[in-house]
Amino acid sequence: MDEGETNKQLLELVEQLKRENDLLKAKIRELEARLARYENAHTPPSLRRGRNRKKDGDNRGNPGQKTGHKGVTRPYAKPDCQVDVKAVRCPDCGAELGTPFRIESKVVEEIPEPQPILVTEYKIAHYRCPCCFKEVVGKDANCPHEGKFGNSTIAQATLLKYEDRLPHRKIQVALKRQHGLEISPATIFHLTCRAAEAVQSDYNAILSKIRDYPVLSVPMLPVLS
Numbered sequence: 001m002d003e004g005e006t007n008k009q010l011l012e013l014v015e016q017l018k019r020e021n022d023l024l025k026a027k028i029r030e031l032e033a034r035l036a037r038y039e040n041a042h043t044p045p046s047l048r049r050g051r052n053r054k055k056d057g058d059n060r061g062n063p064g065q066k067t068g069h070k071g072v073t074r075p076y077a078k079p080d081c082q083v084d085v086k087a088v089r090c091p092d093c094g095a096e097l098g099t100p101f102r103i104e105s106k107v108v109e110e111i112p113e114p115q116p117i118l119v120t121e122y123k124i125a126h127y128r129c130p131c132c133f134k135e136v137v138g139k140d141a142n143c144p145h146e147g148k149f150g151n152s153t154i155a156q157a158t159l160l161k162y163e164d165r166l167p168h169r170k171i172q173v174a175l176k177r178q179h180g181l182e183i184s185p186a187t188i189f190h191l192t193c194r195a196a197e198a199v200q201s202d203y204n205a206i207l208s209k210i211r212d213y214p215v216l217s218v219p220m221l222p223v224l225s
Helices: 003-036 151-162 168-179 185-198 200-212
Strands: 126-128 135-137
Touching: 151 168, 151 185, 168 185, 185 200
Parallel strands: none
Antiparallel strands: 126 135
16 A cells, blocks of 8 residues: 555545544534533422432332331321311211210311401590690500501511512512402502611611621632632
């Protein structure tokens, strides 16, 4: 085989390797794209692939606690009321049943029916001091200083906003469904602002104490490269 033939074969081999390399690179990109669907911050653990599953004995592949795990039973709640469930006659023959031979206890926890709003009219008395002639107004802890919605309504709207992360429109729907309360999203916004103003002094006091501490423990933040 002369040198020219050898060079020709080498060039053909190089071209073949290039084509195979391009095919492998395309396959790698395809596999990486498919893997990215399952391995990212938004993918729930149940859908992620390649997880190492621990399989022990007879419980291989079965969900739940393994054999020998000590179970924890939820304790019974203390009843708020009792209901006697009785029967007078036999449903088959109609005979009177008389005194039961056994009483079975069954404790059931139930969410009460949605309660309607409680509308209260406050008759606020105004006085004139006989000594300094200053006007004195009667006060009640349950009567807000402004607006027509009470403290519980303000607290509930605030919890739905910041604890449950609901937008104002969904808070409006929730209060309507649970209590039949007609309230606009704009009013809900103002209620949450009033709640923030009510606790602003406490917030400032806590913040001041934190700033006065000689040593603070804060979590380490990742270093961005």
